[in-house]
Amino acid sequence: MGEFELIEKYFGRAPRRAAVGVGDDCALLDVEPGMRLAVSSDLLVEGRHFLSTVAPERLGHKALAVNLSDLAACGAEPLAFTLAISMPRVDESFLAGFSRGLFALAERHGIELVGGDTTAGPLSICITVFGQVPPEQALLRSGARPGHDLWVSGRLGDARLALEVFRGTATLPGSAFEEVRRSMECPEPRVPLGIALRGLATSAIDLSDGLAGDLGHVMRLSGVGATVDYDAIPRSTVLAMQSAELQRECLLAGGDDYELLFTAPPSRRDAVLAAAAEAQVAVTCIGGIDAEDELRFVDGQGRPMDVAARGFDHFA
Known part of the structure; x- marks a missing residue:
């Protein structure tokens, strides 16, 4: 199985919020007027962030969950995400479980995959999430005050x-x-x-x-x-x-x-x-x-x- 067949089989989905999603050089996102885009990335590396014994479905869940948690801390509504993944080889059993866990959580939070990259190498996963939040309502780390x-x-x-x-x-x-x-x-x-x-x-x-x-x-x-x-x-x-x-x-x-x-x-x-x-x-x-x-x-x-x-x- 080649790279593009892999993407189409396990990660290809029709765009909903995105104007252009998986398959082009760039994803194109329409953000509502009066909203600010919130963006965050997290990299998960085998042996550092997860053990080799983790079930692929749980790994797919966690890879997206840790990024959604960043949007939560900003008070942002999830919109879309990209996925970059390196793998030693194409393992369809792993990919089936990983994508199942990934998309199950994505569906619950109304966030869609709009692009990314795949390559051969040690198992690592990088997800970038995009969300939206009214500028005056974004939660930041800098607003704590004495007495709170x-x-x-x-x-x-x-x-x-x-x-x-x-x-x-x-x-x-x-x-x-x-x-x-x-x-x-x-x-x-x-x-x-x-x-x-x-x-x-x-x-x-x-x-x-x-x-x-x-x-x-x-x-x-x-x-x-x-x-x-x-x-x-x-x-x-x-x-x-x-x-x-x-x-x-x-x-x-x-x-x-x-x-x-x-x-x-x-x-x-x-x-x-x-x-x-x-x-x-x-x-x-x-x-x-x-x-x-x-x-x-x-x-x-x-x-x-x-x-x-x-x-x-x-x-x-």
């Missing part, structure tokens, strides 16, 4: 716990392992929540590199500090049963959660909860934004905790 609440969606740490099981540093029974493994391999992008938070959230970021590291990005760009109630950070029953040290590593530095971390004024708490209910996503207030440029952790009684944590860095 700090919120997080879903629960954190399960993806990192699954990785530790794969590494052999933690053990779980079969059903518990499958629960956390699904969090690692099939994250759920919070696109409806991001859209629902337009006009409510003052800043937002998706948690891809760990709570401590990603919150640090918000603090730096907003020129603020933060206090986090460690005991309030939502976690699964499976993670809560692990050692205190492992819990801390998974919750604060784990990465791969793809939940939204966002801020909002205390006066908008009821509105935030209503938006989350509309999006059918649980949210938890885990602290607040401070004027002093420092990240502090306290326990449920407000007592300071000695916590040293940083986010994931590929080159650290």
Whole structure:
């Protein structure tokens, strides 16, 4: 099977939103008047971002999910995406599962594939997503202010716990392992929540590199500090049963959660909860934004905790 036959068989689809989609030199997108284009790219490399044991269908899901999560953090509505993939060889069983998982998630979020590239090489996947958002309603990392609440969606740490099981540093029974493994391999992008938070959230970021590291990005760009109630950070029953040290590593530095971390004024708490209910996503207030440029952790009684944590860095 050649490159162009591969594209047509597994990725060729008739355009819907795009004026011109897969098959030409460029995709052409019509953006609605009064909307701003939101664009983000993520590269997934075998052995770095995913294990060789992952099911192709789950890999297709995750490859798109991590990009949709960026649109969610901006409050953007998904429009289209491109796919660049390198593979050691043409494996039709892999491609069938990968494209099935990819398009199943794409259909749920109304986003379509409009082009890309394929080549021979080590297995790696790069997706670029395009979305639209009203300029004055785009969620950014730079809007957090002292006194604002700090919120997080879903629960954190399960993806990192699954990785530790794969590494052999933690053990779980079969059903518990499958629960956390699904969090690692099939994250759920919070696109409806991001859209629902337009006009409510003052800043937002998706948690891809760990709570401590990603919150640090918000603090730096907003020129603020933060206090986090460690005991309030939502976690699964499976993670809560692990050692205190492992819990801390998974919750604060784990990465791969793809939940939204966002801020909002205390006066908008009821509105935030209503938006989350509309999006059918649980949210938890885990602290607040401070004027002093420092990240502090306290326990449920407000007592300071000695916590040293940083986010994931590929080159650290």
